[in-house]
Amino acid sequence: MLNPPRGGWKRHVFSTSVLALLVSAGPALAASGFSAVTASGNDGNPPSNTVDGNLSTRWSSDGVGQWLRGDLGAVKSLSAVDIAWHEGNKRTNTFVLATSTDGATWTTALSTKSSGTTANLERYGFTPRAARYVRVTVNGNSLNTWASIAEWAALTTATSPAGTDRFGVTQLYPSKPGGEAWALADSATSDKRFDPQNGITRNSDGSWKMKDSQVRMSVFTSTGYDDSRIPTYDRDVLTSRGYMQAANDWKNIEMTGFVRLNSAQDTADNFDWYARGGKHNDDHSGCEGSSYKAGFHYDGRARWQKETWHVSYEQTPYKPATSALKGRWVGFKSVMRNVPVNGQTAVKLEMYVNENADKVTWKKVYDFTDSGQWGGDAQHCGGATGGMPITWGGPIAVFRWDNANDVDFKWLSVREIQP
Template structure:
């Protein structure tokens, strides 16, 4: 009840800064006013203690009891007399609302009905109160070990020690738990989408128990325990999947440990007596290498290219001779398996390390490609290729060029951070596989992001089984989307829109198909 609802309203005139006051009531009304004050207090009911205290203080001041500044009233009683049992300010008065021994006193810390009493079981601020939110024994208390909202509570879903807590790192059912075998984001989980093995070739579509049924993301699963494509199963002829092959796009790790002439990890073993080429100490004298623009040597052994349209061609040991290409008909090329000669670049692993020092368009890219000859408008059907692209801004994708110029392109994936100002290794790998009894092409892109030559990560893979893009009917194909399963005499290291690029450790190897 508010103070303005009290039935009596005596008026008071007080001289501020003086001891003069006048009360507009008769002296005989004192006892009646005390009774009214007591009634007012009783009617306040469960109002908050601080509101009650304010109203009490105000009422006492208003009553005055004829005593201003310690003057006794006409009955000889001092209004502040501590021995007066009717004195509302008497601390020894059991009915005094300000008396600490008064069980009805809302400010009495010993009062069990006092909401501010720490021993009061109904007090919301009482640490011993089971209904107190700050009480350790309170089920609503965040510090209460039996509180379901308590982070230290084993039954609390937000408790790191709670086995049912989805954020609990020790919880076997927690999707964010690194020890959770069912966690797809758990790097220690054998069922995790990214493969985390260190050996064995990628399961792939052809790869034994790794195969397409594996749990790795992308079109292939991981061989072996590294990616649950098959425990200990072979990831293909390229290497055992038992210790973990690649885990699909974005998740694979280096599947082999053989090194090339530069100390770079070979992802797949070289074909015995197969074609191979590597950048030598003086590439300007290499007849199998045509940079088509001037290159200059750097003090660290790398080379610099400043042209903004680069097509550095690498020929097989047979060399390039367009007159030796008997046909561009797609059906005949697929039947023969090559465009110019039997040793054309077909199942290959292309490697290059590059550093972009300056570029006019950061969205442009490096592109390693093969399975065709020269790309020119006058012989457009000679210009077939599969291209692995790594963009200067870190994106990656794969392109299928059925002829020059006709492209099908996969969606971009974010592979790495920006390439500007740092060395990075990049590989494009392609080889023929069999899908549903027909020849198809497996394509992969790998990145050595820290340029240590050893730590490679697969960032893209794609299978062309004749259902992806293309317009090969222009060059005689019955199926315009047919895969380009033949080899070509030229492999190319390409980039555009970069005004200053350093490169090193280029190589092309014919691989033993996994």
């Protein structure tokens, strides 16, 4: 590998998933992007040394699993972390990078090793994500169990007006340029793209009320819904084509809604935000009714359901998301997007909760990837593999709930995002 020119940089490829840019020391080290840093412990070399712009100082702590945490000060879009390892040119460090929007629920961004070839900054990139907190957990190095970092920095983009919807609600993923988008209109009852299927009324605060125990509020794409325009329900054909009715079907989407549960007949039931299919009935052998359903239960639990066809369900395990929902406004996001896994298309499923309904503070409560090993009965609709992921789009996205006879809702939106 060629050495960089004085003051320059060089590139080193660790693997197909990790790109490290080896950056020379300089003023940029001081611009860490963190408003505060903490650590699991130290030996007298404190975590503040990692943001002082000085490669000769460090944070150190002995023991596998020692961690360093940085606070970005606000939720931002994070795409990479630069780390200068103490004596990084003499040993490789095994570590995990994780992120969080609330400091409580963490998601792994990267699990890898340092190059062992430089004591300057190395860049570790990953798919951009919403994050306020960044944590590096060091699981020893090639010589001993010490965790030692000289400097680190975060590469972020602050949330901007382009990162909020028409209601001022923070968007977690960038919109696809020219992509499909819908938001609940002030005149919701006259919106031809919105079919609540039951009567809704306007509340004095501008929100809407639904008093029905079986709710299916449909949102159509801009081209509408017409099942006669769906030429096939064969799962292999849909996988190849990528959509059910039209190329602008709801597929890679961020789906948002705020609800207030006033009365429920069954507190174990749930809200469901779902997409990737059409009508859910027995027509067409039920094959139009495919979906991924983000289940947000009235008692505060969450899980995903995969409906390969209507009715054929698989469920992920429940996870705690928040406290019981009754009597308070809560925001809920369902994100589904296609991602590559081992050279094949898989579907990444995420759920987020805005517990105080401030429109901004979103906590990830579920992260699951369907890469084809999750149940399913796709053969019923012509699929070659029973557990094949639902990678195609569908013309209808649905805000659904059952066994709740009084619910207020507002700030509903469905938006096509970059996959």
